[in-house]
Amino acid sequence: MADEREDVQKKTFTKWINAQFAKFGRRYIEDLFNDFRDGRRLLELLECFTGQKLAKEKGSTRVHALNNVNKALQVLQRYNVDLVNIGSSDIVDGNHKLTLGLIWNIILHWQVKDVMKNIMAGLQQTNSEKILLSWVRQSTRNYPQVNVINFTSSWSDGLAFNALLHSHRPDLFDWNTVASQQSPVQRLDHAFNIARKHLGIEKLLDPEDVATACPDKKSILMYVTSLFQVLPQQVTMEAIREVEMLPRHSRVTTEEHIQVHHQQLFSQEITVSVPQRPSPSPKPRFKSYAYTQAVYVTSPDQKRRQFSETVKEKTYSTIQMGSEMDLENYQTALEEVLTWLLSAEDALQAQGDISNDVEVVKEQFHTHEGFMMELTAHQGRVGNVLQVGSQLLTIGKLSDDEENEIQEQMNLLNSRWESLRVASMEKQSNLHKILMDLQNQQLAQLADWLTKTEERTKKIDLEPLGPDLEDLKRQVEEHKAFQEDLEQEQVKVNSLTHMVVVVDENSGDRATAALEEQLQVHFGNRWAAICRWTEDRWVLLQDILRKWQHFAEEQCLFDAWLTEKEDAVREIHTTGFKDQNEMLTSLRKLAILKGDLEMKRQMMAKLKSLSQDLLVTVKNKAVAQKLESRLENFAQRWESLVQKVESNSKQISQTVTTTQTSLTQTTVMETVTMVTTREHILVKHAKEELPPPPPHKKRQLLVDSEIRKRFDSDTTELHSWMTRSEAVLQSPEFAMYRKEGNLSDLRERVNVGESTCIYVC
Numbered sequence: 001m002a003d004e005r006e007d008v009q010k011k012t013f014t015k016w017i018n019a020q021f022a023k024f025g026r027r028y029i030e031d032l033f034n035d036f037r038d039g040r041r042l043l044e045l046l047e048c049f050t051g052q053k054l055a056k057e058k059g060s061t062r063v064h065a066l067n068n069v070n071k072a073l074q075v076l077q078r079y080n081v082d083l084v085n086i087g088s089s090d091i092v093d094g095n096h097k098l099t100l101g102l103i104w105n106i107i108l109h110w111q112v113k114d115v116m117k118n119i120m121a122g123l124q125q126t127n128s129e130k131i132l133l134s135w136v137r138q139s140t141r142n143y144p145q146v147n148v149i150n151f152t153s154s155w156s157d158g159l160a161f162n163a164l165l166h167s168h169r170p171d172l173f174d175w176n177t178v179a180s181q182q183s184p185v186q187r188l189d190h191a192f193n194i195a196r197k198h199l200g201i202e203k204l205l206d207p208e209d210v211a212t213a214c215p216d217k218k219s220i221l222m223y224v225t226s227l228f229q230v231l232p233q234q235v236t237m238e239a240i241r242e243v244e245m246l247p248r249h250s251r252v253t254t255e256e257h258i259q260v261h262h263q264q265l266f267s268q269e270i271t272v273s274v275p276q277r278p279s280p281s282p283k284p285r286f287k288s289y290a291y292t293q294a295v296y297v298t299s300p301d302q303k304r305r306q307f308s309e310t311v312k313e314k315t316y317s318t319i320q321m322g323s324e325m326d327l328e329n330y331q332t333a334l335e336e337v338l339t340w341l342l343s344a345e346d347a348l349q350a351q352g353d354i355s356n357d358v359e360v361v362k363e364q365f366h367t368h369e370g371f372m373m374e375l376t377a378h379q380g381r382v383g384n385v386l387q388v389g390s391q392l393l394t395i396g397k398l399s400d401d402e403e404n405e406i407q408e409q410m411n412l413l414n415s416r417w418e419s420l421r422v423a424s425m426e427k428q429s430n431l432h433k434i435l436m437d438l439q440n441q442q443l444a445q446l447a448d449w450l451t452k453t454e455e456r457t458k459k460i461d462l463e464p465l466g467p468d469l470e471d472l473k474r475q476v477e478e479h480k481a482f483q484e485d486l487e488q489e490q491v492k493v494n495s496l497t498h499m500v501v502v503v504d505e506n507s508g509d510r511a512t513a514a515l516e517e518q519l520q521v522h523f524g525n526r527w528a529a530i531c532r533w534t535e536d537r538w539v540l541l542q543d544i545l546r547k548w549q550h551f552a553e554e555q556c557l558f559d560a561w562l563t564e565k566e567d568a569v570r571e572i573h574t575t576g577f578k579d580q581n582e583m584l585t586s587l588r589k590l591a592i593l594k595g596d597l598e599m600k601r602q603m604m605a606k607l608k609s610l611s612q613d614l615l616v617t618v619k620n621k622a623v624a625q626k627l628e629s630r631l632e633n634f635a636q637r638w639e640s641l642v643q644k645v646e647s648n649s650k651q652i653s654q655t656v657t658t659t660q661t662s663l664t665q666t667t668v669m670e671t672v673t674m675v676t677t678r679e680h681i682l683v684k685h686a687k688e689e690l691p692p693p694p695p696h697k698k699r700q701l702l703v704d705s706e707i708r709k710r711f712d713s714d715t716t717e718l719h720s721w722m723t724r725s726e727a728v729l730q731s732p733e734f735a736m737y738r739k740e741g742n743l744s745d746l747r748e749r750v751n752v753g754e755s756t757c758i759y760v761c
Contacts (some may be wrong), residue, residue: 006097008215012216012222013107014029015203017045037092037093039067039088040057040068042072049106054072054075069091112132129151131235131240132221132224132225133148138236143175146160151224159179161192161195165195165227188205201223201230205223334413347371348423348427357438358442371424439496450527450530457530457533464618464623465541465618465623466548468626469549469552476541479537479541486530548614550610551610561603562638565641569644569645575655577655587649594649614627
């Protein structure tokens with residue numbers, strides 16, 4: 001029966017794999033066990049699901065094959081695919097059962113769980129098989145001939161498949177025709193053909209493999225999940241509760257009934273063989289679950305499968321030994337069992353003392369649980385030897401010495417077995433206790449850290465940013481220290497994401513689901529919130545720091561510029577000129593300052609914009625007051641500088657107007673000539689262009705007061721114009737003006753000044 005089931009799974013899984021390869025245009029496989037041995041096709045299959053290009057070894061030796069398979073197993077671990085007792089050598093050696101187990105885990109992850117994860121989340125359910133069964137029962141509720149209570153025998157007659165299709169697509173075929181006239185094989189073939197033709201689902205199952213008393217559960221699950229993927233996915237809580245209320249025995253497959261029966265029979269045989277000592281099965285009392293990211297021990301299905309194989313091996317050995325019930329065969333079997341028993345005792349001793357490091361204890365726990373599974377696998381051999389010894393004693397064909405020797409051997413074997421069993425159970429119990437204590441300590445420490453950190457974040461949020469740039473830099477450094485604390489705690493959190501929980505067989509699913517919910521609510525959500533807060537605050541601090549540094553740089557540059565110009569204004573003389581050159585130098589400096597002020601005027605607006613941008617991000621009244629105070633100070637200094645320049649200009653102008661005969665016609669013309677000569681503009685002396693002066697009259701004319709005022713005004717204006725002109729002539733913008741030689745304005749002013757001067761004189 002096991003071989004038949006293996007053949008069915010091999011066919012079904014091969015079809016499923018080829019269906020995946022067909023989607024990506026890859027070459028089909030022919031023999032699942034052989035084609036996956038080098039690991040290359042396995043990596044190609046994973047490429048279909050991950051969307052990644054996976055490197056493959058180029059060689060064809062066993063080492064290259066092991067590396068390929070190891071790489072595939074690492075990819076599966078990264079995607080949290082359950083890998084239990086599956087090593088690379090198992091696949092390379094073509095181990096049928098473990099190869100099928102590996103493919104089933106891949107199907108379970110990417111076909112079953114991935115397809116159903118959304119509806120599972122919506123219904124807050126963790127058992128995909130229960131949801132799938134609820135969906136089937138809800139869909140086939142109006143079909144009296146169909147009562148699906150499992151994923152094995154309920155599908156044998158083909159009615160369930162057809163009812164499931166007809167409930168969602170009644171337009172595809174007539175239900176009564178299919179239900180009343182066809183045989184199970186015909187009905188199954190009809191359903192598979194309809195699904196392939198109209199729903200695009202490959203014919204993964206052969207009707208002959210399903211039309212049996214107990215079809216393969218995994219194959220049925222895989223195919224029904226394919227239907228679930230393309231049909232409406234509506235499941236009610238009422239349907240789920242209905243499945244939960246089904247009698248427990250109705251949800252156990254025939255295979256499981258056989259296994260339970262064999263397990264009970266086996267325990268009775270052990271007890272009967274040595275009446276003076278009941279020997280309960282050394283099967284581990286607990287099973288392990290890994291939280292969220294890894295599974296370390298054998299799943300219940302695999303445990304049942306391994307136990308079933310052990311029972312079959314035991315039954316075969318019992319029959320074989322019973323047919324040749326003699327002392328020699330007994331002694332041979334006894335020696336083999338004792339040899340194994342001694343090695344098992346050594347292996348238990350070699351495990352050493354239990355560590356106080358939680359990660360080491362996890363490894364010890366998993367190692368010991370594997371050891372316990374080995375005891376379970378060998379208990380049949382021990383029972384066989386004890387049973388044959390008891391039968392030899394019952395027959396009575398042995399001498400007294402031989403009977404005494406067998407009795408002593410049985411007592412020794414029984415005693416050593418019992419001691420090993422008890423010691424193993426005690427070691428398992430101690431490992432469990434210490435591991436749970438250490439993990440609870442981790443949880444308590446994490447809870448305490450979360451509480452303190454949450455309080456710390458609240459306190460930080462209440463603390464205003466700034467109010468100075470140095471304070472902000474200090475806050476950035478403090479946040480870096482906070483991030484380092486978070487990274488150190490991440491190591492402990494990673495350990496808890498691989499938490500091992502040991503629960504009773506009967507309450508495993510409920511206990512782990514409750515624990516996962518507790519961890520997610522009390523720890524996972526809080527941890528995620530702190531991580532988000534840390535990242536958001538870091539982004540905020542970096543943004544504020546950048547803006548603040550930019551504002552500070554611009555502010556420092558503007559402050560230095562203002563200080564320089566304030567010093568320059570103070571150094572300009574406005575009175576007490578030694579000569580007219582000194583006066584003209586002062587006028588020139590003031591004209592240059594006016595030009596600088598005009599060009600820098602936009603800087604005040606820029607500083608104001610930068611400060612507003614910074615305040616929007618900081619949202620701190622103290623910072624706002626400081627920035628406003630600094631901008632106000634700049635505004636006052638700016639206004640003061642402008643007024644000082646204007647005041648100095650007026651003061652120099654007044655000095656010029658009060659100057660009497662010192663500004664003679666010759667001085668004026670020399671000054672004009674000097675300015676024009678610097679610009680390479682030749683202007684002849686005004687006197688050369690004027691007609692000779694009239695002869696002196698005998699009486700001196702009085703200078704009219706209006707003419708005198710006009711002369712003073714024009715002279716002052718001329719000096720001011722010359723100073724401005726010098727500044728303009730130095731600029732690049734005047735290059736074109738100089739090339740054209742357009743000096744009419746200058747000539748006009750010179751002529752006016754000369755005429756006025758002559759007239760006055």
